Amino acid sequence: MAKQKKEISKDRIIELYTEHLLEHGQEPPSVYAFAKENKFTEAEFYNFFGSFPSVEAAFYEHIFHHSYTLIQQSDDWEEADAREKLLTFYYTFFENLTANRSFVLVSIGKAPSMKSLKKLRSLRKAFKAMIHDLDIDTLDLNHGQLNSLQQKALEESAWIQLITTLKFWLEDSSPGFEKTDVFIEKAVNTSFELMNVRPIRRLLDFGKFILHERSFTS
Structure with a gap:
C-alpha cells in the first residue's frame, strides 16, 4: 500500500x-x-511564504507566540505585575530559543547583521504588541500625542533590550547559559527601576500642592 x-x-x-x-x-x-x-x-x-527569509521570520514569530501563550496559562499570570510578566516571558522565550539554538546560530549568527535582523521583523511586531498589552506604568502627560510618543518610545526601548539580550545569549558559553539568566534578571529589573514613575508623580503632586497653596494664600 x-x-x-x-x-x-x-x-x-x-x-x-x-x-x-x-x-x-x-x-x-x-x-x-x-x-x-x-x-x-x-x-x-x-501559498504560505514569499521567500526563505520569510520562513525564518515565521519561525521566530512562532517561538514568541508559543512562549507567550504558555506563560499566560500560568495560574498566577493575572496577579503578576508588568515586571514579573516580562521576566517570565524572557525566561520562557530564551528557554525555547535554547532548544533551537543550532538553528538560530545558522539563521542569524553570533553577531547579528542588519540583514539577519530583518528576519526578526515579525517577532518585533509581536513583541511590541505584548509590551503594549503589559500596560507598563507611565506618566500621564495630559496630551494624547505626547502619551502616544511616550508609549512608542517605551516599546522601542524594550525591543532594543530584547535584541541586546539575544546578542548576549548568542555569545554566552556558560553552562546552561546561566550568565544569560543573570543578564535577563539584571536588565529587566534595572529597566523597570529607571522607568519607575512613582517618585516623579510624588514630586509633581508636591509641586501642584505648593502652587495651589501659593495661589490660595496670595
Missing part, C-alpha cells in the same frame, strides 16, 4: 526548512529544489 502523502502546511514548511538548514548549514539553492526534495510543489510553498 502506497504511503499517504503528508499534507503540506505553513507549520510543515517551517519544520522542513528548519531541518534543511540544520543539516546543510545554509538555505536551499531554490524554492523549486526545496519543494522537489520534500515532495510538494513550488506553488504550495508560495
Whole structure:
C-alpha cells in the first residue's frame, strides 16, 4: 500500500526548512529544489511564504507566540505585575530559543547583521504588541500625542533590550547559559527601576500642592 502523502502546511514548511538548514548549514539553492526534495510543489510553498527569509521570520514569530501563550496559562499570570510578566516571558522565550539554538546560530549568527535582523521583523511586531498589552506604568502627560510618543518610545526601548539580550545569549558559553539568566534578571529589573514613575508623580503632586497653596494664600 502506497504511503499517504503528508499534507503540506505553513507549520510543515517551517519544520522542513528548519531541518534543511540544520543539516546543510545554509538555505536551499531554490524554492523549486526545496519543494522537489520534500515532495510538494513550488506553488504550495508560495501559498504560505514569499521567500526563505520569510520562513525564518515565521519561525521566530512562532517561538514568541508559543512562549507567550504558555506563560499566560500560568495560574498566577493575572496577579503578576508588568515586571514579573516580562521576566517570565524572557525566561520562557530564551528557554525555547535554547532548544533551537543550532538553528538560530545558522539563521542569524553570533553577531547579528542588519540583514539577519530583518528576519526578526515579525517577532518585533509581536513583541511590541505584548509590551503594549503589559500596560507598563507611565506618566500621564495630559496630551494624547505626547502619551502616544511616550508609549512608542517605551516599546522601542524594550525591543532594543530584547535584541541586546539575544546578542548576549548568542555569545554566552556558560553552562546552561546561566550568565544569560543573570543578564535577563539584571536588565529587566534595572529597566523597570529607571522607568519607575512613582517618585516623579510624588514630586509633581508636591509641586501642584505648593502652587495651589501659593495661589490660595496670595
